[in-house]
Amino acid sequence: MLTNHKFWYAVSGALILFGAAGALNIIIHGEHSMGTSNYVPWGALIAGYVFFVVSSTGLSLVAALGHVFHMKRFEPLAKRAVLGSIITLLMGFIVIGLELGSPFSMIHILFSPNFQSAIFWMGLLYGIYLVLLVFEFIFLLKDDHKKSRLFGILVLISAIAAHSNLGAVFGFLVARSYWTGPYMSIYFILSALLSGAALLAFMYFLVSKVKRTEDMQVEGSHIVSHLGKLMVLFLSITVFFTVWKILTGVYGAVPGKHDGIMALLAGPLSFQFYFFELGFGMIIPLLILTLPGGFKPARVFAAAAFALVGIFVMRIDLVFAGQMIPLEPVKGALLPQFRDWTITWAEWGVMAGAIGGAVLLYLMGERKWNLETAPHEEGEDEKAPVSVQLAKKA
Amino acid sequence: MARYGLLIDASKCTGCHACSIACSMYNELEEEVTYNRLEFIERGKYPNAVMEIVPLQCMHCDNPPCATVCPTNATFKREDGIVSIDENKCIGCKYCMTACPYDARQLNESRIPEKCRWCPEMLEAGKQPACSSTCMNEVRLFGKLDDPDSEINKKMAQHEVSQLVTEKGTKPRIYYIKRK
Ligand code: SF4
Numbered sequence: 001m002l003t004n005h006k007f008w009y010a011v012s013g014a015l016i017l018f019g020a021a022g023a024l025n026i027i028i029h030g031e032h033s034m035g036t037s038n039y040v041p042w043g044a045l046i047a048g049y050v051f052f053v054v055s056s057t058g059l060s061l062v063a064a065l066g067h068v069f070h071m072k073r074f075e076p077l078a079k080r081a082v083l084g085s086i087i088t089l090l091m092g093f094i095v096i097g098l099e100l101g102s103p104f105s106m107i108h109i110l111f112s113p114n115f116q117s118a119i120f121w122m123g124l125l126y127g128i129y130l131v132l133l134v135f136e137f138i139f140l141l142k143d144d145h146k147k148s149r150l151f152g153i154l155v156l157i158s159a160i161a162a163h164s165n166l167g168a169v170f171g172f173l174v175a176r177s178y179w180t181g182p183y184m185s186i187y188f189i190l191s192a193l194l195s196g197a198a199l200l201a202f203m204y205f206l207v208s209k210v211k212r213t214e215d216m217q218v219e220g221s222h223i224v225s226h227l228g229k230l231m232v233l234f235l236s237i238t239v240f241f242t243v244w245k246i247l248t249g250v251y252g253a254v255p256g257k258h259d260g261i262m263a264l265l266a267g268p269l270s271f272q273f274y275f276f277e278l279g280f281g282m283i284i285p286l287l288i289l290t291l292p293g294g295f296k297p298a299r300v301f302a303a304a305a306f307a308l309v310g311i312f313v314m315r316i317d318l319v320f321a322g323q324m325i326p327l328e329p330v331k332g333a334l335l336p337q338f339r340d341w342t343i344t345w346a347e348w349g350v351m352a353g354a355i356g357g358a359v360l361l362y363l364m365g366e367r368k369w370n371l372e373t374a375p376h377e378e379g380e381d382e383k384a385p386v387s388v389q390l391a392k393k394a
Numbered sequence: 395m396a397r398y399g400l401l402i403d404a405s406k407c408t409g410c411h412a413c414s415i416a417c418s419m420y421n422e423l424e425e426e427v428t429y430n431r432l433e434f435i436e437r438g439k440y441p442n443a444v445m446e447i448v449p450l451q452c453m454h455c456d457n458p459p460c461a462t463v464c465p466t467n468a469t470f471k472r473e474d475g476i477v478s479i480d481e482n483k484c485i486g487c488k489y490c491m492t493a494c495p496y497d498a499r500q501l502n503e504s505r506i507p508e509k510c511r512w513c514p515e516m517l518e519a520g521k522q523p524a525c526s527s528t529c530m531n532e533v534r535l536f537g538k539l540d541d542p543d544s545e546i547n548k549k550m551a552q553h554e555v556s557q558l559v560t561e562k563g564t565k566p567r568i569y570y571i572k573r574k
Contacts, residue, residue, distance in 0.1 A: 041491035101486015101505025175495035
């Protein structure tokens with residue numbers, strides 16, 4: 001079933017329909033159809049947006065391993081990773097577009113920019129990143145290694161700039177000590193690596209099954225195994241970051257920060273934190289991968305699937321733990337222990353629809369373009385792989 | 395250009411909510427929406443318990459984080475110190491809402507994070523903002539901080555005053571008379 005094209009078209013179609021219904025609901029009913037409030041202004045769609053753009057950054061970063069840093073085993077990934085990166089970024093834009101109250105006023109970012117605003121820089125940097133990604137993809141398709149590598153380097157720089165700045169969107173918020181500081185920028189970049197490796201392993205496993213060519217099957221399973229090894233590294237980094245975030249939060253009692261951490265450890269977020277963020281996102285994939293035989297493609301695929309769900313919940317936790325602790329401008333005032341928030345069906349719909357959209361666009365991309373990558377041999381930049389030559393002859 | 399500020403004597407507040415209602419009426423707000431609210435603090439234990447009330451609203455900060463984070467300068471500081479909003483420029487990102495340490499912002503029906511603007515039309519007409527002029531106990535004294543002869547300055551000279559959340563560097567324009 002998972003290896004059948006039609007199955008994926010049907011799934012993406014259904015998700016897109018659900019997404020369209022959710023989007024329509026938000027467009028018509030505005031904030032009423034979202035689980036936000038005046039006290040928890042950023043809702044699940046912010047988490048969804050972060051999830052998609054983190055995926056995009058992660059895909060570019062992992063693509064760069066082969067394509068920019070010439071790690072041979074990752075070279076064949078480039079086109080699929082860059083295509084995935086463009087698609088997930090576009091889906092992220094759709095999700096944030098629906099979260100924004102007046103997305104069409106975005107034009108004022110050009111005419112009345114505030115250079116002190118991290119959201120201004122977010123718009124600018126992700127815009128530049130998208131353009132560079134498109135160029136990189138075009139030159140990759142042409143198997144023009146020199147130019148695509150040049151753009152690969154630029155994409156790498158812009159991805160790190162844009163994505164660490166996204167961390168700073170949170171980190172600059174002096175009012176919310178759960179987020180304040182440089183941690184977010186660093187954490188966003190490092191957790192992007194995990195997202196990228198997991199998503200690529202997930203994609204590559206399926207592509208190698210759907211594309212029944214022998215080349216692809218052999219190459220695909222090799223790459224998936226290598227990605228599994230990368231995942232172990234990135235999972236460990238994520239565990240490291242999570243442990244220190246928790247310990248520094250529990251230590252002392254910084255208002256807002258400590259309570260946010262406690263909401264995760266022993267409060268309303270604890271189930272999703274332990275079960276999904278830690279369990280699905282870190283422990284289960286680490287176990288799957290590190291027990292003997294862990295790098296077999298099917299095992300890596302399973303680990304990647306768990307990790308992706310965990311990473312999604314990680315974003316939800318991040319967005320809400322930062323807001324659900326009431327601000328206390330008047331010390332000692334009677335306040336609820338936690339601010340309420342929910343995720344409405346419309347918000348689930350939009351996020352599901354964006355996943356459907358990503359799957360559909362990716363399938364169309366696989367159909368339209370040859371996404372096998374030619375080997376990068378020095379001085380042989382123009383040499384196309386056998387499959388491309390055969391395709392051209394045909 | 396005047397430098398406006400507000401002095402609040404919270405010890406006189408009876409909790410009647412007239413300020414909130416005046417605000418809602420003046421700004422034609424939806425039911426239960428207001429740009430100023432009352433916070434309640436319980437002090438002591440029965441039978442010696444007391445309830446303190448603290449009026450809270452946008453502080454018209456001199457270093458307003460809401461304006462710093464606004465990507466399009468839709469939130470801006472006027473010369474007279476009022477922190478105002480150009481709703482046409484607002485993209486609805488709600489960054490100002492997350493940035494404000496006072497929870498002063500309220501999303502309106504057009505998905506614009508609104509807040510107190512100190513009733514600029516009233517000020518132009520030489521009157522006090524709606525909340526100040528309504529309060530029966532004169533809890534709220536609005537005035538010009540740069541005029542040494544203004545009522546607000548005279549009263550501030552007579553009392554010890556404090557401000558809220560100064561540790562976040564917002565430099566609020568609202569002062570509270572310290573309780574005895
Ligand atoms: S109180 Fe809040 S909304 Fe008002 S100026 Fe300060 S940061 Fe902005």
